[in-house]
Amino acid sequence: MITVKNVTFRYKGNEETALNEISLTVVNHDFVGIIGTSGAGKSTLAMALNGVIPHEFAGDFYGEVLIDDEDTVDHAAEYFGRKVGEVFQDIDSQMVASVVEDEILFGLENFGIPHEEIGIRLEKVLRELGIEDLRHREIASLSGGQKQKVAIAAILALEPEILVLDEPTGELDPESSQEIFGLLKKLNEEKGITVVIVEQKIKLLCEYVKHLVVLDRGKLQFDGVPREVITHIDTFKRLGINVPPVAELSAMFRADGSYAGDVTLTVEEAEKMVREVLHDSV
Ligand SMILES: Nc1ncnc2c1ncn2[C@@H]1O[C@H](COP(=O)(O)OP(=O)(O)O)[C@@H](O)[C@H]1O
Ligand SMILES: [Mg+2]
Structure with a gap:
């Protein structure tokens, strides 16, 4: 936690300030x-979230970040690196090797994982992410989605309790973005890994996350379940974040009084709502 x-x-x-009294x-x-x-x-x-700030960036830091009750300022950033694994926004600068398996091995060796366990972890993580076929590939030859999976694999091999990803789908097409989210959902549900994802694609966030945090100029604007957070459609517009059309549609019906239910987040929910609204109006 x-x-x-x-x-x-x-x-x-x-x-x-880049962050302003965030809790x-x-x-x-x-x-x-x-x-x-x-x-x-x-x-x-x-x-x-894992101590890289303030340890690796100069600046003024106030307040505290506790990882299972340990204060990040009391330990070097590497201390939390295994428990809270992070895939940074710029994966090219995070990746160090030229071949996929070396990238994964590097982290394992660097964090002192026992030699006899290293091979087992490598095969396990390749299998879990469905990228066994990429094992001997040059990283430079991979597609954006494949590269992102390798970056995730290298962190996941360290068996973190919490995985933090900064815009992992930033350069991916819709299909690969969906695939990454599906993968994270699986890790969250089946392996119990806590996932924190920075993401611009609000539709995917609404579909997948349990808890949505909205930041604006260093301040926390909203923090809650997507269905509640997304009701603040006017604020989202003011911030320049496009809410999903299905949510806008339900807001429109709510505003004109023809619908009193929850904001809809999926096409299926919106379809049901439209049927209800049309049915009630005949
Ligand atoms: N290494 C840095 N040195 C100085 N200022 C930075 C650095 N990184 C980010 N900033 C500034 O901190 C603010 C927040 O940046 P960032 O956390 O990167 O925002 P986001 O990820 O939401 O785009 C911005 O004003 C940015 O210019
Ligand atoms: Mg950023």
């Missing part, structure tokens, strides 16, 4: 989405 208490962070040399809790087995426009502080928050 991660508890963020009143965290403020200002990068050295900046006037504005939130990531419980075990949670699936958290973080959304916000560019510069909102999403990456900074993601890096604060």
Whole structure:
């Protein structure tokens, strides 16, 4: 579990704070989405969740981040690296090897995983992510989606309790994005891994996450289940975040009084709502 208490962070040399009195809790087995426009502080928050902020970036840090009751400022960032694994926004700078299996082996060796366990973990993670066929491939020859899976595999091999991903689908097409979300859902549900994902695709967040956090200029705007958070459609518009059309449709019907139910988040739900509304109006 991660508890963020009143965290403020200002990068050295900046006037504005990147994070401004942020408090939130990531419980075990949670699936958290973080959304916000560019510069909102999403990456900074993601890096604060495992101690990379403030350890690896100079600046002023206030408040505290507790990982299972241990304060991130009391330990070096590597101390939490295995428990809270992070796939950074720029995976190219995170990846160190040129061949897939070396990338995964590097992390395992670096974190001192016993030699006899390394091979077992490598095969297990390749199998879990369905990328056995990529094992001997050059990373430079992979598609965006394949590369992202390898970056996730390298972190997952360390068997983290919490996986933090910063815009893993940023450069992927809709199909590969859906695949990454499906994979994360499986890890969350079947392996009990807590997932925190920074993401711009609100439709996917609404479909997959249990808990949605909205950031705006370093401040926490909303924090709750997607169905509640998404009701603030006007604020989303003001922030420049497009809400899914299905949610807008239900907001329209709610506004004109023809529908009193929950905001709809999927096409199936919207279809049911439209049938109800039309049925009631005949
Ligand atoms: N390494 C850095 N040094 C100085 N300022 C930074 C650095 N990284 C981010 N910032 C600033 O902090 C703010 C939040 O950035 P970031 O967390 O990257 O936002 P997001 O991921 O939501 O786009 C921005 O104003 C950005 O310019
Ligand atoms: Mg970012």
